[in-house]
Amino acid sequence: MDLDRTDLAVVRELQTDGRLTYETLAQRVGLSRPATRARVQRLLAGGGVRVVAVVHPAVRELTTSAHLSIGVSGPAEPVARAIAAMPQAPYVTLTAGSRAIMAELRAKGLAELDRAIESVRSLHGVDAVDPLISLQQLKDPYLLAGRPDVPELDATDRLILDELERDGRLPFAELAERVGLSPGAARARTLRLLDGGVAKVLALVRPDLLGLGVLCGFAVRLEGERDTVARHIGGWDRVSLLSACMGRAELVGTISAESLTAVRKTLEEMRACAGVRAVESWVHLELVKERYDLTTPGS
Structure with a gap:
């Protein structure tokens, strides 16, 4: 397209x-x-374009996340598809680099996150899993800031969110019919949820349609304190995602660029930043899954 x-x-x-x-x-x-x-x-x-509601992670109680670098023995695509089938995985890609697959997991606390990581490790064909545990999302166009300013959600509120996660532009009349309300009541409830920061309806767009067809992940090891370097790198237009983390690196993120040349220049600028000790990078070859309508077992 x-x-x-x-x-x-x-x-x-x-x-x-x-x-x-x-x-x-x-x-x-x-x-x-x-x-x-x-x-x-x-x-x-x-x-190439989907309009969906992205629900605040606190509403789903998905408050813990990790970025996984996954090595495989044999073909990578079947493993990536198996990970994508996990309800805790909103994002899975096939990559070129030291690992064949990159994935994000979100869970209700460290114990559930640990179980999800163990589930990945147990998949047939997985021979290495290297997690970076997210401490703070520093830049994310899909992350709602702050805490939702809405009282306890009832069952109807949650039905509305479920429907909007599937189709963010669902007309109020049709939404009302699906959740058992009048159109006016459905509209009022929906606006209360959106204005209260419970969810945001936005377009998810394939990067190549925006002229940003090259996606490169990176992990940064630092020599000193994190905040100054994070603010500097996070201010770059081509850095579309950035998280503070613990593990083999202190920062992990994504470069969205128009060409490999632009990626190379951005990585070189990153390596030249004061306080940066080393930069690991990988190229995303194929997006296997990108969904933010997650529920976890038992939710």
């Missing part, structure tokens, strides 16, 4: 607010309402 300038404008607006009305979206991108609706439907049908 090739995106023209207007498509890109539509996508950028939906990345900020995935539930913008067609009227508002049309005004912002300079099209008629029917033309805007047709553009959005074409983008969604093409598979």
Whole structure:
């Protein structure tokens, strides 16, 4: 799918607010309402753009996470697919580097995270698992900041979140029918959840559609304190994700770039930063899974 300038404008607006009305979206991108609706439907049908609700991790109690570098004996793709089938894994990729697979796990506390890591280790074909335990998400376009400002959620609230995780642009009338409310009540509940920071509806877009088709992961070992280096690296446009972690490195993240040359330059700039001892890197070859509508066993 090739995106023209207007498509890109539509996508950028939906990345900020995935539930913008067609009227508002049309005004912002300079099209008629029917033309805007047709553009959005074409983008969604093409598979490169999904509009979903990203629920605050605290709501799902998924407060602990880890980045896993996974070595395999034999083909990597079947192992990656098996990891992607785990409910604790929102993100799995096939990579080129010292390890064949990179994955993120999220869980309800360290004990559950440890069990999930052991489940990965026990998969047929896995011969090494090197986890980096996340301490703090420093830069993440999909992470909601702060704590949700909404009282205890009831069963209907959770049904609304479940539906919006599957389709963030679900019309209020259809949402109301699915959760057993009137359209007005469904709208009021949804706005309360979104305004309260419980969830955010946004567009997930394949990076190549935005001209950022090369994704490179990195892990940084530091010589001194972390915060200054983290603020510096996290301010770079090409660094799309950054976490403080413990394990073999103090920082882990992702570079989203337009070319391998741009990746190489970014890595060189990183290695030249004061306080950086070493940088490990890997190239993401294929995105196997990217989903944020996670529930864990027993939830």
